[in-house]
Amino acid sequence: MSASTAPFSEHSGSEQSGAHAAATVSVVFVTYNSAAVIPAAVASVPAGCDVVIVDNASPQGTGWYNEISRPARLVEMGRNAGFGAACNAGARAATTPYILFLNPDARLGPDTMETLLAAARLYGEPAILMPAIVSEQGRLMRKEGTIFEQVPRSARLKPQEIAGDYCTRFVHGAAFLVSRAAFFDLGGFDEGIFLYHEDDDLSLRAIARQVPIIVVPGAQVVHEGGGSSTPGLRQTFRINRFKQQSENYVRAKYGRPRSRLALAAKLVGGCLLAALLANPHRVMVRAGKLRGVFDPPARQGG
Known part of the structure; x- marks a missing residue:
């Protein structure tokens, strides 16, 4: 694992206008009974950006679609095809150079999009860019290795040890930016996986192809992480x-x-x-x- 010496200031702020961002990034959400959280997630996307929402045949339906606060395209799978298959469908529906995959129970910070896009320009292609993912309480949420090389909590970087962007070996499926071309060049998500560990598989393929996975702490996403309800x-x-x-x-x-x-x-x-x-x-x-x-x-x- 190596650390970048690039300071936050090189790709923070709002150098990239909302109009340029709209032409550059599609934000892809996958929903399944997500009516309680998807409106806030969509509202966090910068105005003008393309939004693609892929619904996996939610039993509760998609009545929420007419109540969201901004334009979005709805792709209905017709069946519960699984997370990876729905993400791939959203990526195929996108026409922009970059895709930001975002969970429906996550929200973008005010400058997150611009910061990630600036990082993409700084590091070049191909690369996978991840924001810092934090809980509602501000706790940093991350995993630094796949299921084959798990990093114990005691060995992970502490927040005070993070002085800039750094490379890691795990793509957190809750939020990451990647060029559409690079995503499909990697094969997209493996649709043989219905739910869970599809991000481990994508990470392993990125590592094998020497595609860097870069965490950009200057960009933040707040992730509820299922906190809105407790499963029976x-x-x-x-x-x-x-x-x-x-x-x-x-x-x-x-x-x-x-x-x-x-x-x-x-x-x-x-x-x-x-x-x-x-x-x-x-x-x-x-x-x-x-x-x-x-x-x-x-x-x-x-």
Whole structure:
């Protein structure tokens, strides 16, 4: 991991007009029952920028579309095709040189777009640019390695140690800017992954192609990270089953499988401990992963 010596001032401020940004970037959102958060996310996009919202057949519908505060194009998938497939559809619908993928529960800071675009000009192509992603409480949210090279929290850069832009080895799917050409040259998101770890897979392909992944701390995105609602036990089970299915898929794809029996034994032990502690949420987390361990590493259903 290397650090850039480029100071924030080289690509901060508003050198790029809103009109130029509009001609340069499409912001792609993927929604699934996102009515409670998507209006604020769309409102954070600079005026004039192209906005593409891809809906994965939300059961709650898309009635919110007529209530958002600015023009946006709606792409309806017709089925829950998965996060990666919907992102690819949004990228195909975009016609601008750059794409900013943004989660519907995230909001751009006031100068984030201009700062990321200035960084793209500074570092050239191809490159993947990520803003600093912070929680509602201001806590820096990041991961610095893929599932094959996880970096423990104790070894990650501390906020006070970050003196400028720096390279990392993980693309956080919640928010990143990339040229449309570079995204498709990398193959886009793997549509064999329904949900979770699709950003690990994109990171691994970027690393293999020596495409730099650069964090630009001068650009910020506020990410709720699911804080708006707490999933029930059934949904917790389902989410963690999907996570394990995706991990199975990625590990099989890169020839890095884990022993299913060893993992299953660990998860069974975790279930029993959580049950003894009367923690049903942790029971469902481990039970969902345990079920996913024995699912085939194949295309997941919606």
